[in-house]
Amino acid sequence: MKVERLKMDPEKARELWRKYQAHVAGQTKADQEIAAVYKRLAQGRTVIRALESIRSAGVTEEGYPRLAIARADEKQIGVRLAPNKTEWEFTPGYPIRSRSRVLTVTDVPPGKDYARVRSDVPLIPVHLRPRRGLQNYHILFEADWREYPIDPYLLRRFGADAWLVVAAWDLTTVERAVMANRISA
Numbered sequence: 001m002k003v004e005r006l007k008m009d010p011e012k013a014r015e016l017w018r019k020y021q022a023h024v025a026g027q028t029k030a031d032q033e034i035a036a037v038y039k040r041l042a043q044g045r046t047v048i049r050a051l052e053s054i055r056s057a058g059v060t061e062e063g064y065p066r067l068a069i070a071r072a073d074e075k076q077i078g079v080r081l082a083p084n085k086t087e088w089e090f091t092p093g094y095p096i097r098s099r100s101r102v103l104t105v106t107d108v109p110p111g112k113d114y115a116r117v118r119s120d121v122p123l124i125p126v127h128l129r130p131r132r133g134l135q136n137y138h139i140l141f142e143a144d145w146r147e148y149p150i151d152p153y154l155l156r157r158f159g160a161d162a163w164l165v166v167a168a169w170d171l172t173t174v175e176r177a178v179m180a181n182r183i184s185a
Contacts, residue, residue, distance in 0.1 A: 003140070003153070004048060005049075006162070008038075013039075017038035036158050047165070048155070050140050050163040052161055053067060054066075060145070065143060068141055068143035070138065070139050071139075072124060076121060077118065081117075119143050120149065121139055122148070124139070125171075130154075137156055137166065138163070139155070140152065140153045150171055151170045153165055153167070
């Protein structure tokens, strides 16, 4: 999966992070987010722009996003398409009831009719699954919209579009078969 990754030499990121730490008192929210990104890059961590990755991945022939994002504690994700936007629904049913459970992410090509589609959220293998606070994580994955997803990223959001990659994996054929049968049953 192609994602928009923020890259920088760890030593340069550490130097810039220290400069931001020297001026903590006068920082704005944007300054704090920049410092947080520098800190993670200095640690050698992978930071991506998940929302921009979804935008740049574009849409399928049917007009559905190629990439999807969901809270890690959800079983399915709903996508509602409108002429100028795509919204990810974090609740199990339609219509979308709570604006706090909706993530508007990407532009849809002009002229796309209103539509809704659902996808299963990929399983997090037990050895990668956070022990607590699963609702604080998200999963970014290539959405087939017809089959169980294959290669997700487990993310932790710490800025407007700054996401720490906690884990990345490919689901095995066994994991996909078991999960596809459980969700469709």
